[in-house]
Amino acid sequence: MTQPSAQSIEQLTQQATQELDRINDLESLDQWRISYLGRRGSLTNVLRGLSQLDLEQRRELGALGNQSKNLLDERLAQKTQEIDQAQQVQAFARDRIDVTMLGRPTPIGRLHPTTQIVKEITDAFVSMGFSIVEGPEVEWDHYNFEMLNIPEGHPARDMWNSMWIDYRNEAGQQPMLLRTHTSPMQARVMENTQPPIRVVVPGKCYRYEATDATHEWHFYQIEGLAVDEGITFADLKGTLYEFARRLFGEERKVRFRCDYFPFVEPGVDMSIDCFACQGGDNRCRICRGSGWIEIMGAGMVHPKVLASVGYDTEKYTGFAFGIGPERVAMLKYGIDDIRHFYTNDLRFLRQF
Amino acid sequence: MRVPLSWLKEYVDVEMSAQELAHRLTMAGVEAGDVIELGGWTGCYVGHVLSVEQHPNADRLSLCRVDIGSEQMQVVCGAPNVAAGQKICFAKVGAYLYNTHSEKHENLKPARIRGVVSEGMICSELELGLGDGHEGIVVLPDDAPIGVTLDSYLGDTVIDLEVTANRLDCFSILGVAHEVAAITGKTVREPDISYQEGNTPIAELATVSVADPDLCPRYTASVIQGIKIGDSPQWLQDRLTKAGLRPINNVVDVTNYVMLEFNQPLHAFDLDKLRDHTIIVRRARPGEVLDTLDGAGRILNPDVLVIADSHDPVGIGGVIGGANSEIGPDTTNVLLESATFDNYNNRQTAETFRLRTDATQRFEKGLRPELAPIGLRRATQLIQQVSGGEIAQGIVDIYQGRDAPHPTVPLSLKRLKQVLGMELDIEKAAQVLQSLGIQTKPTEPGSLNATIPYWRNDINIEEDLIEEVVRIIGYDEVPTTMLSTPIPNHHPSPMTELKWRVREAMAAAGLQETISYPLVSLESLEKVNQLDQENLPLHVANPMSVGQEYLRPTLRASLLQTLLYNQEHMDAPFRLFEVGRAFLPRKDELPVEQEIAAGVVSGLRSEPSWLEQDGYLDFFDAKGILSSALERLGVTTSYQPTEDPTCHPGRCARIIAGDTELGIIGEVHPEVLARLDLKPLPVVLFELQLEQILKVTRHSRDSFRPLSRFPAATRDLALIVAADLPAGKVQEILGRHRLVENVELFDVYTGDNIPAGTRSLAWHVYFQSQERTLTNEEVNRTLEGLLRALEREVGATLRGS
Ligand SMILES: [Zn+2]
Numbered sequence A: 001m002t003q004p005s006a007q008s009i010e011q012l013t014q015q016a017t018q019e020l021d022r023i024n025d026l027e028s029l030d031q032w033r034i035s036y037l038g039r040r041g042s043l044t045n046v047l048r049g050l051s052q053l054d055l056e057q058r059r060e061l062g063a064l065g066n067q068s069k070n071l072l073d074e075r076l077a078q079k080t081q082e083i084d085q086a087q088q089v090q091a092f093a094r095d096r097i098d099v100t101m102l103g104r105p106t107p108i109g110r111l112h113p114t115t116q117i118v119k120e121i122t123d124a125f126v127s128m129g130f131s132i133v134e135g136p137e138v139e140w141d142h143y144n145f146e147m148l149n150i151p152e153g154h155p156a157r158d159m160w161n162s163m164w165i166d167y168r169n170e171a172g173q174q175p176m177l178l179r180t181h182t183s184p185m186q187a188r189v190m191e192n193t194q195p196p197i198r199v200v201v202p203g204k205c206y207r208y209e210a211t212d213a214t215h216e217w218h219f220y221q222i223e224g225l226a227v228d229e230g231i232t233f234a235d236l237k238g239t240l241y242e243f244a245r246r247l248f249g250e251e252r253k254v255r256f257r258c259d260y261f262p263f264v265e266p267g268v269d270m271s272i273d274c275f276a277c278q279g280g281d282n283r284c285r286i287c288r289g290s291g292w293i294e295i296m297g298a299g300m301v302h303p304k305v306l307a308s309v310g311y312d313t314e315k316y317t318g319f320a321f322g323i324g325p326e327r328v329a330m331l332k333y334g335i336d337d338i339r340h341f342y343t344n345d346l347r348f349l350r351q352f
Numbered sequence B: 001m002r003v004p005l006s007w008l009k010e011y012v013d014v015e016m017s018a019q020e021l022a023h024r025l026t027m028a029g030v031e032a033g034d035v036i037e038l039g040g041w042t043g044c045y046v047g048h049v050l051s052v053e054q055h056p057n058a059d060r061l062s063l064c065r066v067d068i069g070s071e072q073m074q075v076v077c078g079a080p081n082v083a084a085g086q087k088i089c090f091a092k093v094g095a096y097l098y099n100t101h102s103e104k105h106e107n108l109k110p111a112r113i114r115g116v117v118s119e120g121m122i123c124s125e126l127e128l129g130l131g132d133g134h135e136g137i138v139v140l141p142d143d144a145p146i147g148v149t150l151d152s153y154l155g156d157t158v159i160d161l162e163v164t165a166n167r168l169d170c171f172s173i174l175g176v177a178h179e180v181a182a183i184t185g186k187t188v189r190e191p192d193i194s195y196q197e198g199n200t201p202i203a204e205l206a207t208v209s210v211a212d213p214d215l216c217p218r219y220t221a222s223v224i225q226g227i228k229i230g231d232s233p234q235w236l237q238d239r240l241t242k243a244g245l246r247p248i249n250n251v252v253d254v255t256n257y258v259m260l261e262f263n264q265p266l267h268a269f270d271l272d273k274l275r276d277h278t279i280i281v282r283r284a285r286p287g288e289v290l291d292t293l294d295g296a297g298r299i300l301n302p303d304v305l306v307i308a309d310s311h312d313p314v315g316i317g318g319v320i321g322g323a324n325s326e327i328g329p330d331t332t333n334v335l336l337e338s339a340t341f342d343n344y345n346n347r348q349t350a351e352t353f354r355l356r357t358d359a360t361q362r363f364e365k366g367l368r369p370e371l372a373p374i375g376l377r378r379a380t381q382l383i384q385q386v387s388g389g390e391i392a393q394g395i396v397d398i399y400q401g402r403d404a405p406h407p408t409v410p411l412s413l414k415r416l417k418q419v420l421g422m423e424l425d426i427e428k429a430a431q432v433l434q435s436l437g438i439q440t441k442p443t444e445p446g447s448l449n450a451t452i453p454y455w456r457n458d459i460n461i462e463e464d465l466i467e468e469v470v471r472i473i474g475y476d477e478v479p480t481t482m483l484s485t486p487i488p489n490h491h492p493s494p495m496t497e498l499k500w501r502v503r504e505a506m507a508a509a510g511l512q513e514t515i516s517y518p519l520v521s522l523e524s525l526e527k528v529n530q531l532d533q534e535n536l537p538l539h540v541a542n543p544m545s546v547g548q549e550y551l552r553p554t555l556r557a558s559l560l561q562t563l564l565y566n567q568e569h570m571d572a573p574f575r576l577f578e579v580g581r582a583f584l585p586r587k588d589e590l591p592v593e594q595e596i597a598a599g600v601v602s603g604l605r606s607e608p609s610w611l612e613q614d615g616y617l618d619f620f621d622a623k624g625i626l627s628s629a630l631e632r633l634g635v636t637t638s639y640q641p642t643e644d645p646t647c648h649p650g651r652c653a654r655i656i657a658g659d660t661e662l663g664i665i666g667e668v669h670p671e672v673l674a675r676l677d678l679k680p681l682p683v684v685l686f687e688l689q690l691e692q693i694l695k696v697t698r699h700s701r702d703s704f705r706p707l708s709r710f711p712a713a714t715r716d717l718a719l720i721v722a723a724d725l726p727a728g729k730v731q732e733i734l735g736r737h738r739l740v741e742n743v744e745l746f747d748v749y750t751g752d753n754i755p756a757g758t759r760s761l762a763w764h765v766y767f768q769s770q771e772r773t774l775t776n777e778e779v780n781r782t783l784e785g786l787l788r789a790l791e792r793e794v795g796a797t798l799r800g801s
Helices: A006-022 A026-037 A042-052 A055-094 A113-126 A155-159 A184-192 A233-248 A303-308 A325-333 B018-027 B150-154 B173-184 B234-242 B250-262 B343-352 B358-363 B371-387 B413-420 B426-435 B462-473 B494-508 B522-527 B556-567 B619-632 B670-675 B690-699 B727-735 B776-794
Strands: A138-140 A176-178 A197-206 A218-228 A254-258 A264-273 A292-301 A317-323 B002-004 B031-038 B044-054 B062-067 B072-077 B087-092 B096-099 B104-107 B111-113 B116-118 B120-122 B156-162 B207-210 B218-225 B267-270 B278-283 B289-291 B297-299 B305-308 B313-316 B334-340 B396-399 B408-412 B439-442 B447-451 B573-586 B589-603 B638-641 B647-657 B660-668 B683-689 B713-722 B740-749 B758-767
Touching: A006 A026, A006 A042, A006 A055, A026 A042, A026 A055, A042 A055, A113 A197, A113 A218, A113 A233, A113 A325, A138 B589, A184 A197, A184 A218, A184 A303, A218 A325, A233 A254, A233 A264, A233 A292, A233 A317, A233 A325, A233 B413, A254 B018, A254 B462, A264 A317, A264 B462, A292 A303, A292 A325, A317 A325, B002 B234, B018 B031, B018 B156, B018 B173, B044 B072, B044 B150, B062 B120, B072 B087, B072 B116, B072 B120, B173 B250, B173 B426, B207 B218, B207 B396, B218 B371, B234 B250, B250 B267, B250 B358, B250 B371, B267 B313, B278 B334, B289 B313, B305 B343, B334 B371, B343 B358, B371 B396, B408 B413, B408 B462, B413 B426, B413 B462, B426 B439, B426 B447, B426 B462, B494 B573, B494 B589, B494 B619, B494 B690, B522 B556, B556 B573, B556 B589, B556 B683, B589 B619, B589 B690, B619 B647, B619 B660, B619 B683, B638 B727, B647 B683, B660 B670, B660 B690, B683 B690, B713 B740, B713 B776, B727 B740, B727 B758, B727 B776, B758 B776
Parallel strands: B207 B278
Antiparallel strands: A138 A176, A197 A218, A218 A317, A254 A264, A264 A292, A292 A317, B002 B156, B031 B156, B044 B062, B044 B087, B062 B072, B087 B120, B096 B104, B111 B116, B218 B334, B218 B396, B267 B334, B278 B305, B289 B297, B305 B313, B408 B447, B439 B447, B573 B589, B589 B683, B638 B647, B647 B660, B660 B683, B713 B758, B740 B758
16 A cells, blocks of 8 residues: 555545546446545545554645545535436436427317306396396297287387297187297286386297398397386486496496387487497498497386386386397407307307 | 488478488487488589481481580480470480490490480480489479589488388478477478369269278368379479389379378379269278289278279278279379278288288378378379369368367476486476477476377377487486385296206316207107107297297207207217207197206217327216216216117116106117217217206205214125116115215126126225224124125125125
């Protein structure tokens, strides 16, 4: 065994660090550790040889040897970390996946757009104290027309082309039809309830009508009715204004103009200002340049309707309104043809 | 209703643009559709025909000299009615006109016709787009100023009104004029209707009686003798054409003109074709027939009101005239009718004969009887003016209600405030009503009485007057308030709520909602084996199409149709549901409308992709989806094998909750699939009766069980059972012990190591108590008890024992 010297320790250290610099795998690194720092490693040997020296030399070289060992230990740890990191990088590169490929599909169920918009509309009114009621889709002429101030032979019947059920009563009349609106529930509700009344009536309606992009023979309507002592046209304006803001945005403006429905007087229809162009586009597809979009018909319940259910017309007043949810959905989603709704093409339904 | 602005301006001043007027009318309730501009005749002028000579080389052509103010033009003309001295529409070369040969608009080219140069053209209606007439040229009134552009002389704007069923008055130009006056604050100039009568009393010329005054409350008539039938003057033809009617002859045109002007339909009879110069207004006799002016033969009955002479009907009152009394080219003496017919009967007759005419459109809405003599006098005056002749002295006026006062309607501010929620002073209300031609008289303070003018039939109650006031002052003037009345008690409908929850649960389970038409064909029901010939579904008397005639008694056909439609468009997993109604007929009552949730599941198990495919959706996929949806609704279900005509006999189950049957689930019968042209893949259909679900969800509220604090013990057991024993039965027996927390089927085996005719069902059984940790002994004892019960009840034995 050679005598350890300061020079030999420094040489050994230098040799070890130079070797270490060239190593880039864990196996060689372990070899290196064993050959320098292992139980029989060269530096270990040098340090062990110090015991044979005199006290003065031992102290001097001992400090140097420990310094060298600490250095190599530190470099070893550093190198180990470097190699670990490099290997991890390689592993990640190997395990890379193409994240742009399609994910494993999970079935998604969706509600029909009509269901969604009906819910949205009725929710708006429910929050204003209205209850939801439903009625029969096959109705008597009595409720569909008579009770609504549209007697047999009234020219206003032309406003509702009906599909009649092939059934004759004893008098030979054909009194059963597919309801042309959900308005018959006005009479049915009032027959069974005393004011105060606040209801909305969603449901299917039917008309004997050729179909085109804006007309369907089968569609939904949401009828609304509020009756009590002290209900006025001003309340109708407020209620429908609030509704319009909830559905179409806080900043919406509304406009009422005179219109005719036999079961209300005065009768109006309500428009909102065009949310697509704010009235600024002459070729706007939504409002056709007018800046206004008709949303619904409404009015104060006709005294004849109130009288026909036995209400005191001096005491009670009320308002009624009717909304076409498909039209609202078409406006909100930019749907160009109402016939999409009930064809049940999944390519359409999956968009909502 | 087409309203030419030039005609309207005869009765009321209009200072705003047509667009602005259309908007104001719309806001007041008389909706304006299109605003149509007539004109655009560049290069066309009012010309004066100076001379007409024979064309040197063509018999049927003439050579005219025309003065257009700035110059004189030579023009070849083929019209038979051209004559020197006429004012005509002259088009210079280059004018943009309708070319009757090429049938499109073109610039007029320079022409040499049979060797003679033509420097322009004298125009017909067709070329100018004023009407269909092409035989003759348009002849302008004599006072037409020579040389002015045709646009400035003949151009016009037509506002097309979409009049609502109540506003009969706006089917007339004068009615619209009153509306315009109210909107703009102008006054209406009603036309003069006076005329010079002759000396022969009308009674000497015609005998008129009304036998059925209930159907004809008022009948007025006049007689004009010695008229000459011909074309109407141009101004009259122009107005009719612009308003959308075709000119016929000077008498018929006047009746149409007055109908458009005042709203009163009129009919002119050839007096000499009325036998005994007699008119009787009566119900038709059974079996009477009449050839009407439209060329059809009509068989009449006593519900039809006819105008008859002393023998036979000569017209259907207020609907259409008869050919036997028609005005012809040789007519010289005319009896003019202006009557009020019962609106309901008139509408009924029009519907019976499918004859909706301009007259019935007005009569059916209830014209006021006061209008009849006004219309009569106006038309009599005009016929004499355009056809000559002498008017008989006096008119016929048969009217029961002669002395009836004009209808009045009261209005009080109290009511106005009650309805509108706004304050208004009575003077303002009175002023608005007067602007509409409604006379008002104050009664007590804050109240008035309104007299309704002859042209309005839609104001009968106080609310009608309130609408008149508010629609003219504008709805913006009404305040906007929130409802301040008490909120009624909320009574949510359990079915409405359930339907919403079902929809959400089904969507959450991955099903797509569909909504289909409830009208189906018998054939489509038969295809899914759901047609009961003994109890046919409700039939629509006037269906839209053959495939949509019957109200569906089941949703199955609709859903399978939806599946088929989508199969044709894509290859995908189809998981569809619908919540809708089935209609079950009842005698003399409205049908039962059954609320149903139904669905179909079919196709690939996952969307087509680069990922490995895992086969097709089957019964157990559908059952899993349905069970998870029902679980979300809080319904615990079990399934029992059953049979159903739509389904595969071995793959169909009843869905049960407690004692209540909720519906069925099953794989659709392969024959049904084949009949519907569906792909031969498993299609699983389910159908739930929502009324039934409502029954069980009412009881399944408050079903929270505390979580046990004690550990569970597990035992696995493999049971040998008869091959046809439903696993559900075993599960039910295992699950009913109070210490059994859960049971899971984890393996099913048939094959070599077990007896033929049996199968092995392997279960994890979890035991747990709310009160304590179960001992091994307790668990084993319980298990032994279960095994005994299984053996006793279904003959199950432990495998390998
Ligand atoms: Zn717009």
